[in-house]
Amino acid sequence: MLASIFLTIIALVAVYYIAAQSIKTRCLPQGTRLPDGPPGRSFVGNLPDIPPKHSWLKFYEWKKKYGDLYRIKLAGRTNIIVSTEEIANDLLRERGNIYSSREQLPMAAQLLSDNLRPLLLPYGSEWREVRKLMHSLTNVSMTSSYEPVQEEESTRMVRDLIREPRAYERWFHR
Template sequence: MLLELFIALVVVVLFSYIMRVSALGFRRPDLPPGPPTVPILGNLHMMPKSHAYLKFTEWAKAYGEIYSLKMGPGTAIVLNTPRAVRKLLHARSATTSNRPPNHFIHITSSGYNVGSAQPENIWKTIRRVFSEMLTREACMNNLPIQKAEATQLMHDLVMQPEGFYTHVRRYASSVVLSVAFGIRCPRYEGSLVEEFFDIQREWGRMLEPGVLPPLDTLPFLRYVPERWASWKGISKDIRRRQRKLYFGLIELCGRRIKDDRRNNCFMENVFDRQEQYNMKDEMLGYIGGMLMEAGFDTTSIFLQFLILCLVAFPEVQARAQKDIDRVIGRDRSPRFEDFDNLPYIDAIIKEASVPGSLRRQLTHGL
């Protein structure tokens, strides 16, 4: 009798396991539509290893503004319009504001990258630091820095227009460095800014969908020996280079504070509130790094894209110049308060503010 019960139990367990495994990769009826799936993998085998945004756009045209991808046992919901983003991520932020785990980012940045921070207290601390100290008033106080850096940018563009790509990178990065760390970057070649963009290029390449194995969907892949998992060596190299750059800048701020040579930069103020925010030294380093990641690439890509558009459409450039001449003239530089009187310039800026993936596509290879 006991043997029969044992055999029956084993059969039930095996049957349940087979049923569960056979359901892996399939899309439940209550999920948004998406591309056809295969057992176990779902849509993992369809993920492109480069230019993923093109495939995502193709799927959006086929399945609508909200579709789903099956990533093995997991599910990704893809939002394709501002309306869908506002409806789900803004209006319902209480239930949608968490971030999915990303093992590669976690081991590279010790869990302190704001885009993937998992422990709620870490994310809240980082968000609190930024929201309390990056206020509108603080940004207005930094306008002289932006004006000074813009003056050098104009000089560099006039003297060497063919180097506009790196001139713009230097400008955007130097503004952030000045505001965040109290230092500037007078040239691009051989600077820490060039090193940053080298790191970011490799970091961004590894984070493209399809480049890494599905480490979060199939966790056992994390334990593959490094000789067969090249991503492990790459993550170690990125981590080493990031920490050398980020923590070197933090040490510079710390020495300035110790020597009573403050210049009232952002990270000096963060240092002053370290105990108030209950932050470890490691978090300080990654907060400074996140300011660089958020400000260097976004601003420079936008300006590079804007320049390309103005060159491609000279009639727009001519009309914009006419508006600037009418409001500002030729005897001074633009001021912040001029902006309200330049609706055409405002429209150009908004038109050029296309999604980051498209900007990267249009400026790729320059």
């Protein structure tokens, strides 16, 4: 019984892995392919190949072997490594509107935050409006206007801590 459950789980994981690989390759425009890169292991990809210290040396070694633009896999995710400033400038400055968006995480963006977290918004007009608002709230001239309120709240917190130290969590939360 236990062996059949175990084999079923392994089969489901294998089917999921194969389906995920198939979907990734179908998302590429016709006539294109991903750049070459070092071969990785199943599930972890190239993660064990990257040393914890001086990892840039490994990336430089891969650059010499695979070229200025190469692919690595990290825990099932394909990452494209750009090794020259010229390519980075071309991709980010010249064609930045194509690459400026973030990966969409529906669970985090829509379900948990109702699309109200600027960090999770896709690049577009709404993102630009939110960024404009955040900039206006956090620029130097605006932040100085918050100082009197911060000073008053700090004084209140210290006073309340002295009066009722056991409720420190409430005072710090406020």
